[in-house]
Amino acid sequence: xxxxxxxxxxxxxxxxxxxxxxxxxxxxxxxxxxxxxxxxxxxxxxxxxxxxxxxxxxxxxxxxxxxxxxxxxxxxxxxxxxxxxxxxxxxxxxxxxxxxxxxxxxxxxxxxxxxxxxxxxxxxxxxxxxxxxxxxxxxxxxxxxxxxxxxxxxxxxxxxxxxxxxxxxxxxxxxxxxxxxxxxxxxxxxxxxxxxxxxxxxxxxxxxxxxxxxxxxxxxxxxxxxxxxxxxxxxxxxxxxxxxxxxxxxxxxxxx
Amino acid sequence: xxxxxxxxxxxxxxxxxxxxxxxxxxxxxxxxxxxxxxxxxxxxxxxxxxxxxxxxxxxxxxxxxxxxxxxxxxxxxxxxxxxxxxxxxxxxxxxxxxxxxxxxxxxxxxxxxxxxxxxxxxxxxxxxxxxxxxxxxxxxxxxxxxxxxxxxxxxxxxxxxxxxxxxxxxxxxxxxxxxxxxxxxxxxxxxxxxxxxxxxxxxxxxxxxxxxxxxxxxxxxxxxxxxxxxxxxxxxxxxxxxxxxxxxxxxxxxxxxxxxxxxxxxxxxxxxxxxxxxxxxxxxxxxxxxxxxxxxxxxxxxxxxxxxxxxxxxxxxxxxxx
Numbered sequence: 001x002x003x004x005x006x007x008x009x010x011x012x013x014x015x016x017x018x019x020x021x022x023x024x025x026x027x028x029x030x031x032x033x034x035x036x037x038x039x040x041x042x043x044x045x046x047x048x049x050x051x052x053x054x055x056x057x058x059x060x061x062x063x064x065x066x067x068x069x070x071x072x073x074x075x076x077x078x079x080x081x082x083x084x085x086x087x088x089x090x091x092x093x094x095x096x097x098x099x100x101x102x103x104x105x106x107x108x109x110x111x112x113x114x115x116x117x118x119x120x121x122x123x124x125x126x127x128x129x130x131x132x133x134x135x136x137x138x139x140x141x142x143x144x145x146x147x148x149x150x151x152x153x154x155x156x157x158x159x160x161x162x163x164x165x166x167x168x169x170x171x172x173x174x175x176x177x178x179x180x181x182x183x184x185x186x187x188x189x190x191x192x193x194x195x196x197x198x199x200x201x202x203x204x205x206x207x208x209x210x211x212x213x214x215x216x217x218x219x220x221x222x223x224x225x226x227x228x229x230x231x232x233x234x235x236x237x238x239x240x241x242x243x244x245x246x247x248x249x250x251x252x253x254x255x256x
Numbered sequence: 257x258x259x260x261x262x263x264x265x266x267x268x269x270x271x272x273x274x275x276x277x278x279x280x281x282x283x284x285x286x287x288x289x290x291x292x293x294x295x296x297x298x299x300x301x302x303x304x305x306x307x308x309x310x311x312x313x314x315x316x317x318x319x320x321x322x323x324x325x326x327x328x329x330x331x332x333x334x335x336x337x338x339x340x341x342x343x344x345x346x347x348x349x350x351x352x353x354x355x356x357x358x359x360x361x362x363x364x365x366x367x368x369x370x371x372x373x374x375x376x377x378x379x380x381x382x383x384x385x386x387x388x389x390x391x392x393x394x395x396x397x398x399x400x401x402x403x404x405x406x407x408x409x410x411x412x413x414x415x416x417x418x419x420x421x422x423x424x425x426x427x428x429x430x431x432x433x434x435x436x437x438x439x440x441x442x443x444x445x446x447x448x449x450x451x452x453x454x455x456x457x458x459x460x461x462x463x464x465x466x467x468x469x470x471x472x473x474x475x476x477x478x479x480x481x482x483x484x485x486x487x488x489x490x491x492x493x494x495x496x497x498x499x500x501x502x503x504x505x506x507x508x509x510x511x512x513x514x515x516x517x518x519x520x521x522x523x524x525x526x527x528x529x530x531x532x533x534x535x536x537x538x539x540x541x542x543x544x545x546x547x548x549x550x551x552x553x554x555x556x557x558x559x560x561x562x563x564x565x566x567x568x569x570x571x572x573x574x575x576x577x578x
Contacts, residue, residue: 002373009370013356013363020358020399083353086319087415091371092342098371248321251269 003097010101011108018109032063032113033120039183040125049128054210056121056129058182061206063113064148065182066173068106072152073169075102076159085160086253089244095160096153096237103152107145114141129213136219137212143222144205147229151201154236161243163252182206201228259330259423259454260293260316266324267311285311287478288325293423293456293471298449300469301458302571308478309458310349313425316456317347330422343373346421348412350431357401361392361411364400365418372419386414390444406437413444424448426457430464442468462568472567474574481574489570496521498565499536499545502558507534513551519544522573531558537569 019025036059043055076099079085088098121127131137155172158165178184179193180202186194197203208221247253267286273279286308293299301309314320316327318338326333332340356364362383369379387393390410400408409429416424426445430438445468449455459465465472466486473483482489507525514523514534519542526533534552538544545562 005376006370009367013359013367016363017356017358082355082357083349083351084356086314087347087354087368088371090317090319090342090347091368092339092373093371245321248319251320253319 003094006093006097007101007104010098011104014102014105015108018105028067028109028112029116032060032067032116035059035062035066035113036117036120037124040121040127044125050214052127053129053214055183056118056127057210057213058206059121060114060117061144061180061202061209062177062182063117064107064110064145065176065180065202067110067113068103068148068152069155069176070169070173071106072103072149073155073159074166075106076156077163077166080159080163080253080255083254089160089247089253095240095244096157096233099156099236099240100149100153100233103149103156104146106152107149110148111141111145114145131213132215133212133218136222137209140205140208140212140218140222140225143225143229144202144209147201147205147225147232150229150233150236154232154239157236157240157243160240161247161250161252163255176200176202179203180206199228201225201232204228257295258292259295260291260299260456261328262292262312262316262325263290263327264288264325265290265312265315265322265327267308267315267320268323284478286315286322289473289475289478289480290325291473291480291483293454295454296449296452297470298445298455298457298468300465300472301456301475302460302462302465302472303458303475304460304575307475309475310427312475313347313427313456313458316341317345317425318342343419344422346416346419346424348416348424348426348429350409350412350428350433352405352408352432354412355400355408355415358399360397360399361387361403361414362396364411365396365414368415369418374419382418382420383414386417389417389447390414391440406433406440409433409437409441410444413441417448421453423454423456426455428458428460430459430461438464462566462571466567474571476575482570486567489574490565490567496540496565497538497542497544498563498569499538499548500559500561500563501534501536501548501552502528502531502560503534503552504531504556504558507532507552507555510534510551510555514548517544517547517551518542520548524572535569537565537573 039055039059043052076085079088118129122129155168158168179197180200181197186197204221204225208218208225211218211221265286266288269283269285270280271283301312303309311320315322316329316334318334318341321335329341330344334341365383366379374382387396390413392407392410430441442464445455457468469486471485472489473480511523514520514536519539521537521539524535526535536544536548
């Protein structure tokens, strides 16, 4: 119960922190719309309306991934810069329970980009995103957002030990777009790439959202998305203790 | 009963130079220090920048692993029982950092209450008490980014006390705040000690250590060079008299004759606005004032004063000892 409260309060206050910068907010609103516009112009050239809807869904998950992955790996560097990372580590609470709310808040911001992309497509580009199974669609979206936040958690904990690991998020941002099949079908990728795709929760998440929107069976993909995300969470939790000990040994918790 | 026991504590770092195949230089930040702090005591670690004060505190609050020796806080080993130590200690450091700027003071305190396991039903009352203690009642809903440095420092103190720690570590808490704010801070710290909290304070302000601390350890270059009560340090190191002469004009040529006066231990010159202050430290029974004035006869003089040695005199003498 105490842990749940810690997650809830942490998530809400981190969301408040992120929502209070006008500049960040404006960029957060406009950025996914630029993504979506570029993709809609490209896919509109084809004649397959299903592909356009699939691209709209893919573009919307791209926004969730980008706003979480790039920010998650730099967020602990931000905590280090403002002197709060040491206070988080010095707290008696479990460290993962302090970091997961931060990446959950980032993924929640990403949720906006998912909704905005779909609405932008509907009202500006006349892409009819009909949701075949609303309940499954909602569940797939929530599990995908949670899965992305847990991947962000794994990226974030590395920053406890390595001051420059914030670059990981930027390094992974574009490859994940491609490998998880956000815009390009997995079948179009070389065979050796597919096992990598299967290890990444967003692959199953975007597939589940598409299936729920276009008609199909999303629940298997929802389950796989949840299971792979849980594995990332376990790896992140196991790593966090070791990385903190290493940071304590090598004095990397503070800037100097 | 000792609540902090430090024995032969060491911490060294590897500082690397160069881009490829750079050499690694071993830097000894703390060199085998030992001390104990009793329950309810206010213990000061006094030393210049880079002496090893912050490194020592960070080892005691489990943020750094020692490279040698051992330390126990409230009976718990800081390496093996880190979580038990964290539950019962508070940490406050000086400066602008360590708070969430975009949140209000109230939200900062709510967040840290959760982090430090303050039960939900007690949080509101505890936060209210602490806001009252540090004088931020009425300003708690304002964002921290608009706070003055003094207000931030007081908020830091409130944050560090949320979970009612048995031991409070204060790392240069008054750095950069104005004299009135620093005085209020010292009053708050004194109140905490009266209420039974054990405090370990680091500072490089001698008057702060003199006013607050029951005992002091002077640390220089990672080693403790002296320890005792402020009075013992003053007696032990500068058992003598200090003559201060305000002078206007060059005094460089007079320094050698001043140092040659029988009974004079040391002579220092400090800038004091447009004037300079010649500080002559002498042996206990030596009467040197007239001889000092004779040496300075060619220079325009201002105020002349004879005084007891302060902790600052002791500190300067300790740090300048070969």
